Structure formats: C-alpha cells, structure tokens
Amino acid sequence: MNKSLITLIVSGLLAANAQAAGQDNTWYAGAKLGWSNFYGADHNDAIKDAADISKEDDDDLGAGAFVGYQVNQNVGFELGYDWLGKYRYEVTDKLDPTMKDKDDVSAQMAQLTMKLGFPVADSLDLYGRLGGGYAWTDSRELDHDRGAVFVGALGAEYAIDRNWAARFEYQYTTPLGDMDLDQTGVELDNGLLAVGMLYRFGQEAPLPAVVPPPPPMPQPVEHTFSLSSDVLFDFNKATLKPEASQALDTLYSQIEAARPTDGMATVMGYTDRLGSDSYNQQLSEQRARTVADYLVGKGLPADKVQVQGMGESNPVTGDSCASGSKRELIVCLAPDRRVEVKVEGVSEMAQ
Structure with missing residues (x-):
C-alpha cells in the first residue's frame, strides 16, 4: 500500500x-x-x-x-x-x-x-x-x-x-x-x-442540546403600607395607644409577606397642617420612630429600618378642608395624620 x-x-x-x-x-x-x-x-x-x-x-x-x-x-x-x-x-x-x-x-x-x-x-x-x-x-x-x-x-x-x-x-x-x-x-x-x-442505516440525528433560558434578571420592587395616626396615637401625641398593637401586628405581617431580597423599610411619619412647621416635623419623627421601634421589636432587622419625619408635607386632603372650627378641621384633616412604611428591594426572579 x-x-x-x-x-x-x-x-x-x-x-x-x-x-x-x-x-x-x-x-x-x-x-x-x-x-x-x-x-x-x-x-x-x-x-x-x-x-x-x-x-x-x-x-x-x-x-x-x-x-x-x-x-x-x-x-x-x-x-x-x-x-x-x-x-x-x-x-x-x-x-x-x-x-x-x-x-x-x-x-x-x-x-x-x-x-x-x-x-x-x-x-x-x-x-x-x-x-x-x-x-x-x-x-x-x-x-x-x-x-x-x-x-x-x-x-x-x-x-x-x-x-x-x-x-x-x-x-x-x-x-x-x-x-x-x-x-x-x-x-x-x-x-x-x-x-x-x-x-x-437508520441513524437518527442527535437531539439538540437543551439550553436552559438565562435566569431572569432581578426586578426592583416597592410596597407602601399606610396606617392612620389616629388609630395608633392620640391627637398631638407620639405614644402608642393600647389598641395600636393589633394594627401594627397586622402591618408587620404584611411587611414580612411582601419583603423582597435585601429589602429596606422606611418608616415615614406625617402630620396635618395644624401647628408650626418645626413642631409638626418633630412630632412626625417621634411617631415614625415609635412605629419603627415596634416593628424592630417584632423582628425586622434594625439595620434595615430607616426613620423619616415628613412633617405636614404631602397632605392627602388637599383643599377639601379649607374652613371650619378647630374641632371640625381636626376631623377633616385626619387622613393627613398617618404613618407610611415603604419597603424597597429586588425580587429573586422576574414575575
């Protein structure tokens, strides 16, 4: 050969x-x-x-x-x-x-x-x-x-x-x-x-390799929960009412259910427009701190909880409470007196 x-x-x-x-x-x-x-x-x-x-x-x-x-x-x-x-x-x-x-x-x-x-x-x-x-x-x-x-x-x-x-x-x-x-x-x-x-004879083509799809990119998520300050506090006070614990326990359960990966919780306190700006700022911070301490005590990581006093900013009543007696204004402005908890983070997978 x-x-x-x-x-x-x-x-x-x-x-x-x-x-x-x-x-x-x-x-x-x-x-x-x-x-x-x-x-x-x-x-x-x-x-x-x-x-x-x-x-x-x-x-x-x-x-x-x-x-x-x-x-x-x-x-x-x-x-x-x-x-x-x-x-x-x-x-x-x-x-x-x-x-x-x-x-x-x-x-x-x-x-x-x-x-x-x-x-x-x-x-x-x-x-x-x-x-x-x-x-x-x-x-x-x-x-x-x-x-x-x-x-x-x-x-x-x-x-x-x-x-x-x-x-x-x-x-x-x-x-x-x-x-x-x-x-x-x-x-x-x-x-x-x-x-x-x-x-x-009869040779079958090999099946194509199954390439798994790439894992979905994490998506930013945000949840906001709101409670009326009148449910939690007496008017012009920053100490929790005895019956406030039930509302805060429910709030904690909602936060835990919605808390994303590496989530941060920001507790924001709001007041109505009655009173001075400085006083309302201080009261909103105290109320936010009180709610934050309760949630940390329930189990939220302290290093993942922030506190912000928003004072009388961002009212939800707008111009609907333009006049009336002080008692009537207190009742009308109740929606402005609130505590909001904003939870931010990323989801583990895209929905």
Whole structure:
C-alpha cells in the first residue's frame, strides 16, 4: 500500500466527529479492497514426492462485501463474502525435469463473525472480529475443495459522519483447502490487509442540546403600607395607644409577606397642617420612630429600618378642608395624620 494512500486514510481519521460504532440496534453494509497474501502454503506428500513445487506469486488483490447488525456500542455481528485472490505455483516433474506446469489456486469464502469494539474517541473505534466461515478453493489442475475455516481480524473504524464510516483492518484466515490426495492437495493460510467503507442505516440525528433560558434578571420592587395616626396615637401625641398593637401586628405581617431580597423599610411619619412647621416635623419623627421601634421589636432587622419625619408635607386632603372650627378641621384633616412604611428591594426572579 503506497504512502500517499496511508496518509490520506490517517488524515481522514482525524477530521470528523461522530460515533464510530453507530447507534444501537441498527444495520450497516459495506465493502473492502486490499492486499491478499497467501503464506504457509503446503502440498500433500504425494504431490511433493512426484514433483518439485516452487512458488511464483503469493500476492493478489482481495475484496469483500459485508452486512452487519450493531447491537450496542461494543458488540455487533457481521456476515460477509471475501474474494481472496489466487496463489500461483510451478510444478516440475522429478523424473523428467523438462516437464513443467503452472497452476494456481483461487480462494473465496463466506464468513460470520462477532465484532467487539473499543471506543478510543468519539469518532474512532478499535475492534476485533472473531468467528468462522465456509471457504472453497478452485484449481485448474486439481479438484475443488470446500470446508470450514477460522476467521479473525483486528482493525480501526472511523466515523466520517453520522452514516458513513471508514475501516482499516487486517484479517487472518486458516486453513484454506487441505492436503488430501483426492482434493486440491494444497493448504494455505491467508492474510488480507484492506481498507473499506460502510454505510449505516437508520441513524437518527442527535437531539439538540437543551439550553436552559438565562435566569431572569432581578426586578426592583416597592410596597407602601399606610396606617392612620389616629388609630395608633392620640391627637398631638407620639405614644402608642393600647389598641395600636393589633394594627401594627397586622402591618408587620404584611411587611414580612411582601419583603423582597435585601429589602429596606422606611418608616415615614406625617402630620396635618395644624401647628408650626418645626413642631409638626418633630412630632412626625417621634411617631415614625415609635412605629419603627415596634416593628424592630417584632423582628425586622434594625439595620434595615430607616426613620423619616415628613412633617405636614404631602397632605392627602388637599383643599377639601379649607374652613371650619378647630374641632371640625381636626376631623377633616385626619387622613393627613398617618404613618407610611415603604419597603424597597429586588425580587429573586422576574414575575
């Protein structure tokens, strides 16, 4: 086999990426071509006593075809036919050396083997085949001969793509023919060094890899809870009423249910417009602090709670309480007197 062909084969074996053995429970078929060599040839004693035998040519072209069933990645079975070529020799009569004749013995066989594969890469298998066959030899001068033979092979198989694969193997067969006087009178071993191609049927395309979607980006969230100061405090006071605990416990439960990751709670106190700005600012801070301390006592982390006094800013009544007695204004401005808790943070996943 010339070097350029060997280089081409080796280069091809390094160029693809598929499973060399094919998929489980699938069929394949192929053919091979190579160099057939007969060696260890021997003739029966009767022929050797009558003539001198000299080898002329023990090399020939060999070829074969096969079908196989791939059970799994490691085990398969093959049924094949091989043409092993011809062994040529010359016979010289010992009594009359001028009497010479040439003959040849052709050999062919059908074989059944088990194939054992050993993956060495995604697309490359080393394998061995063991089994037997039925061979027949034909000679121009002698009778035909038929019989059972042993077959063994070692090789490498490379997947070019999902369906096609290339082979390089050495196959040994012995014996071919026998030395009985009534038959061909020649027995020979054979070695077949061949390259081959095979096609695999029913190969399914691999399922595309499932790429999980990227995790959703955290989303900022904000919740605001509001309580009337009149529920929590007496008018113009910053001390909690006895009944305020029920409202604050409910508020705490709402905050806990809504609290996002790394959440911060800001407690903001508001007053109405009655009184001076400075007094209302101070009262709103005191009320916010009182509510914040209660919530921290219930379980909110102190370092996650801020306090802000908003004074009489951001009234919700607007211009609806323009006139009236002081008592009437106190009642009308009640919605302005409130405590709000704003909870901010990020959600663990987008909704």
